[in-house]
Amino acid sequence: MNQDAILQALVADKLVSAPDSARGRLLTEAARLFRDRGYERTTVRDLAAAVGIQSGSLFHHFRTKEAILKAVMVETIRLNTALMQAAVDEAQGDRAKLRALIHAELESINGLTGEAMAVLVYEWRSLSPEAQEEVLALRDIYEQLWLDVLGRLHRSGEVTADPFVVRRLLTGSLSWTVTWFQSGGKMGLSELTDQVMLSLGLID
Amino acid sequence: MNQDAILQALVADKLVSAPDSARGRLLTEAARLFRDRGYERTTVRDLAAAVGIQSGSLFHHFRTKEAILKAVMVETIRLNTALMQAAVDEAQGDRAKLRALIHAELESINGLTGEAMAVLVYEWRSLSPEAQEEVLALRDIYEQLWLDVLGRLHRSGEVTADPFVVRRLLTGSLSWTVTWFQSGGKMGLSELTDQVMLSLGLID
């Protein structure tokens, strides 16, 4: 199952907006602006101008500005959880599964959904506590994928550090790549994935 | 040379504000508020109230709100560069030096200067480009400490991944700890340092 098919399945279930719909385009622009300027610095007028409508018209699609932020986060998590799940299922063996997870997360951070992923990580505080809780519940599913693989690698002795700690260290490492890694640069995503595996001592 | 002595030397050179001065207290409160609410969400009225003066009086000490943010960042880097330098100098051998760096950075992130360090990492965008450049220059000194040690460990074969990449992965891991690590919890800073060294395959 390729990435496009996964996306289309989610769109069919109305779990994420179609990228070419009015709502989808708004969310894409929102992610870009929120990432570039930050949520607070982005005004509803900026957002409206980016999709070519009046600022007031935004509130026909979303009740509040925060609802836009929340939608960006929720749809991003849903898409990436599905992509991760597929990556894990395809790979054979736990080292390969871990590598697949790392590669998939790096792809989501530095690829097409990169802007939205950066928002998810760095605009967390801008969500109200209630919205945070909702999004957190979705994240748990996502995190469990990692913990399962890391737990098995720990029991087999291939990873000596604590799985929970390793996942958290990896979360930081991988999300931080958004600040320095250039997708078009001389190091590709696969080489970066190798470097991460190397630094974990999982390649000789 | 202990940490207090280092701080006092910097204060004597007017490179950082004394923590008990008016300016110092303002910067401490600013760091706390900027971290808790974010720079944009923190108003000058919030800041003034936190130190017990009127909002207008802030502008006697700083020309603009952004100047406060910049001062928080600049003073934090100056202090931590000095602390890191001392940590590296004291440790014997490159593994020990790396451990000292990791421990020192974790301490600065999760200890007393934690709020300011979080601001440095997560409020970067709120600085104007000119201010960013100034702060970046200070950061280079700081980063060189790491690259020297990692470079030697790489040449000796103890670290197989690229030193630049490892440093960046570590920057992410360590700064991210601010979101989950509890200083008062059952895992201490030293144990966390060990876990990081473990995950790098530098402890057997």
Next chain:
DNA sequence: GACAATACCAAGCAAGCGCTTGGTTTGTAA
């Protein structure tokens, strides 16, 4: 004890903010 310099207050201005309102255009299906 005179005199700056420093630190602060009280009040408010201009601009920008999220969001609302009442009405018009566009798309869809009978």
Next chain:
DNA sequence: TTACAAACCAAGCGCTTGCTTGGTATTGTC
């Protein structure tokens, strides 16, 4: 063609924002 909902516009309200202003205490120095 009619009917109706979804999508959008034009205007602006009420509030908050960073910052300014003119004046008053407080502090340090000789």
